[in-house]
Amino acid sequence: MNNNHYFNKIWDVFKPFIIYYVLYSVVFILIISLCRTIAQGLGDEYMVYLTEHAETVTGLVSGLSMMISVLPLIPMLRHELAEHKFSVSDTVYDGSSAAKKQNGAKSGKNGIAVTQAALTILLAASSSLGLNVLLALTGLVESSAGYQDVARQQYSVVFGAGMILFGLISPITEEIVFRGLVFNRMRRYFPHVAAVAASGVLFGIYHGNLVQGLYGGCMGMLMAYLYERMHSFLIPCLFHAAANLVVYVVAQNMALQGKLFTLTGCVALLGVSAICIVIVELGKPNH
Numbered sequence: 001m002n003n004n005h006y007f008n009k010i011w012d013v014f015k016p017f018i019i020y021y022v023l024y025s026v027v028f029i030l031i032i033s034l035c036r037t038i039a040q041g042l043g044d045e046y047m048v049y050l051t052e053h054a055e056t057v058t059g060l061v062s063g064l065s066m067m068i069s070v071l072p073l074i075p076m077l078r079h080e081l082a083e084h085k086f087s088v089s090d091t092v093y094d095g096s097s098a099a100k101k102q103n104g105a106k107s108g109k110n111g112i113a114v115t116q117a118a119l120t121i122l123l124a125a126s127s128s129l130g131l132n133v134l135l136a137l138t139g140l141v142e143s144s145a146g147y148q149d150v151a152r153q154q155y156s157v158v159f160g161a162g163m164i165l166f167g168l169i170s171p172i173t174e175e176i177v178f179r180g181l182v183f184n185r186m187r188r189y190f191p192h193v194a195a196v197a198a199s200g201v202l203f204g205i206y207h208g209n210l211v212q213g214l215y216g217g218c219m220g221m222l223m224a225y226l227y228e229r230m231h232s233f234l235i236p237c238l239f240h241a242a243a244n245l246v247v248y249v250v251a252q253n254m255a256l257q258g259k260l261f262t263l264t265g266c267v268a269l270l271g272v273s274a275i276c277i278v279i280v281e282l283g284k285p286n287h
Contacts, residue, residue: 009189016073016181017202020173023069031061055156063165066173077176080184081233087188088231112232120226120235121242123276127222128243129250130269131215133261146209155251166248171240175223178203179236183224196224219243229280 035057039046050057112120135141142148157165178199186195204217223236250256259265 013182013185013189016076016185017177017206020069020073020177023072024065027068028061028065031065032058035061053158055153056158056161058153059157059165060161063169066169070173070176073176073181077180080181083188084184084233085231112230112234112238116230116232116235117238119276119279120230120239123222123226123273123280124239124242125246126269126272126276128219128247129260130266130273131218132247132250133266133269135211135215136261137263137266140211140214144209144211147211150209150212151251155248159252162248163245167241167245171244172237174203175233175237175240178206178220179223179227180233183227187228192228196221196228199224226280 035050036047039050140147154162154166182202183195183199186199189195190198200217200219200221200223203220204213204215207213207216219240223239226239227233227236250260260269
């Protein structure tokens with residue numbers, strides 16, 4: 001009985017991720033196969049075009065596959081966001097149940113404040129760049145063949161397409177899966193600190209190589225932490241988008257990298273991140 005109960009909890013937590021991952025894999029393969037079939041039918045010049053722009057085509061197909069695969073999870077997301085909002089209002093506010101529900105509804109309407117958005121963007125930019133610089137200084141970036149392959153594919157995508165893919169599609173779909181669903185379900189079954197840590201570890205593992213695993217794990221914990229502190233799903237989405245865009249833009253600018261990718265730059269960026277976290281922790285902003 002206890003084993004079944006434990007298994008049910010694990011399945012409830014991982015089910016959204018499994019559904020998304022399986023659907024994404026199937027949809028991606030089908031669309032890629034369709035693109036190749038159409039190109040072959042149109043002539044050799046189209047196959048040559050696909051080959052020459054393989055990274056951009058793969059990126060666009062990946063983005064389309066993400067959007068399609070996340071659609072079945074939207075009803076689950078609505079339920080989890082409503083549960084999260086109610087659990088927050090139940091914890092933060094005193095008084096009758098009606099008052100709690102009213103305050104919870106008010107929280108949802110308010111969204112996020114300008115100061116919260118600004119702090120989130122600053123923390124996203126400083127932490128994403130700081131962690132990238134730190135990983136580069138340790139030598140892990142150069143020694144990881146898996147990361148080098150992924151980075152080459154990502155940064156070979158046409159810039160405009162990359163901005164949409166990494167700054168909009170990827171952050172929203174991944175936040176729906178990892179913070180909106182997986183983290184919210186984890187926090188229902190486990191202490192919130194454990195849920196923050198575990199969801200971050202899972203997010204790191206999802207990225208598939210050591211460098212991105214360490215980076216993704218840290219960033220995943222930060223996003224879950226901010227969500228837990230600010231109680232708005234828009235916060236991790238904004239953080240994720242800002243972090244992706246900043247790293248993507250800096251990766252295209254060698255002169256800027258030369259200034260930031262130093263020990264001084266690393267200390268300064270991570271110092272700003274620490275200050276932002278202190279502000280969040282002291283303020284503990286609640287709607």
